[in-house]
Amino acid sequence: DQQVKQNSPSLSVQEGRISILNCDYTNSMFDYFLWYKKYPAEGPTFLISISSIKDKNEDGRFTVFLNKSAKHLSLHIVPSQPGDSAVYFCAPRAQGGSEKLVFGKGMKLTVNP
Amino acid sequence: GAGVSQSPSNKVTEKGKDVELRCDPISGHTALYWYRQSLGQGLEFLIYFQGNSAPDKSGLPSDRFSAERTGGSVSTLTIQRTQQEDSAVYLCASRRGTAETQYFGPGTRLLVL
Numbered sequence: 094d095q096q097v098k099q100n101s102p103s104l105s106v107q108e109g110r111i112s113i114l115n116c117d118y119t120n121s122m123f124d125y126f127l128w129y130k131k132y133p134a135e136g137p138t139f140l141i142s143i144s145s146i147k148d149k150n151e152d153g154r155f156t157v158f159l160n161k162s163a164k165h166l167s168l169h170i171v172p173s174q175p176g177d178s179a180v181y182f183c184a185p186r187a188q189g190g191s192e193k194l195v196f197g198k199g200m201k202l203t204v205n206p
Numbered sequence: 207g208a209g210v211s212q213s214p215s216n217k218v219t220e221k222g223k224d225v226e227l228r229c230d231p232i233s234g235h236t237a238l239y240w241y242r243q244s245l246g247q248g249l250e251f252l253i254y255f256q257g258n259s260a261p262d263k264s265g266l267p268s269d270r271f272s273a274e275r276t277g278g279s280v281s282t283l284t285i286q287r288t289q290q291e292d293s294a295v296y297l298c299a300s301r302r303g304t305a306e307t308q309y310f311g312p313g314t315r316l317l318v319l
Contacts, residue, residue: 097248125306136210136297136310137249182248186306191262193239194299194308196248 096120099183099197108206112170116183116197119164123185126159127194128168131180140181141168173204208232210311212298218317219288227283227314231300238275239301239308240283242294249297255281288318 098117106112116126124145129137143150143157143166150157156169170177180201184194211230219225231238240252251265255275266272270288275281285292295315299308 127307129310134312134315136299136312139307139309142306184249191239191251191254191256191264192237192301192306193251193254193262193265194241194249195251196241198246198248 095197096195097183097185097197099181099200101200102198103201103203105203105205106173108175108204109172112168112173112177112202112204114168114170114181114183114200114202116166116168117164118166118183118185118195120185120187120195121161121164122188123195124188125186126157126166127184127186128155128157129182129184130177131182131199137182170202173202175204175206178202178204210298210300210309212296212311212314214314215312216315216317218319220319221290222287224284224286225288225316227285227296227316229281229283229298229311231279231281231298232302232309233279235300235302235309236278237301237303237308238281239299240273240281241297241299243297243313244294252283252296285316288316290318292316293318 127142128140131137180199183197238255241249254262270286295313297313299310
């Protein structure tokens with residue numbers, strides 16, 4: 094039973110435009126939501142996070158929005174750059190205990206020059 | 207080093223053999239995680255170490271899998287009598303204290319023939 098869903102496996106956008114990556118979850122006990130970027134043959138790299146008590150967090154070109162009532166979050170990248178081309182994972186943190194991350198299957202973003 | 211390191215980067219083994227995968231976390235990080243990523247899937251939690259506490263082994267898929275963390279630093283993941291379904295990328299992550307961000311190593315790509 095998937096707790097975290099990234100329903101679109103891929104997204105292609107033009108350089109300079111906005112990229113919107115979506116993530117839905119089922120577990121209301123998640124307390125932090127992290128986004129990771131992964132290039133081929135490398136480990137995931139932390140990108141941005143948001144606490145469950147906030148609805149928006151911005152860091153440069155990256156903004157994450159959280160809608161707790163809908164159990165939905167999205168990552169906005171604007172303007173998109175070719176170097177942003179990677180697989181993006183939504184990874185909420187399970188509160189308490191090991192505080193493990195629960196990963197979605199990822200979305201492959203391609204930014205075309 | 208500055209980041210999480212893992213060795214070997216690639217491992218090819220025959221079905222039935224044992225393998226050991228090593229992780230060196232970021233210095234000073236008390237929490238250490240092992241995850242694995244099978245083809246086309248998200249990362250799957252395996253095991254968690256935090257200081258001297260008993261590890262959370264709830265993600266280990268079978269008793270062929272075990273892990274140790276010696277001296278609160280280096281960790282070894284051992285897979286006994288490997289099976290073809292064990293083929294995956296095994297990723298190690300570490301976290302500082304109570305911080306929410308986990309930092310990942312580059313992974314070990316295991317192929318069981």
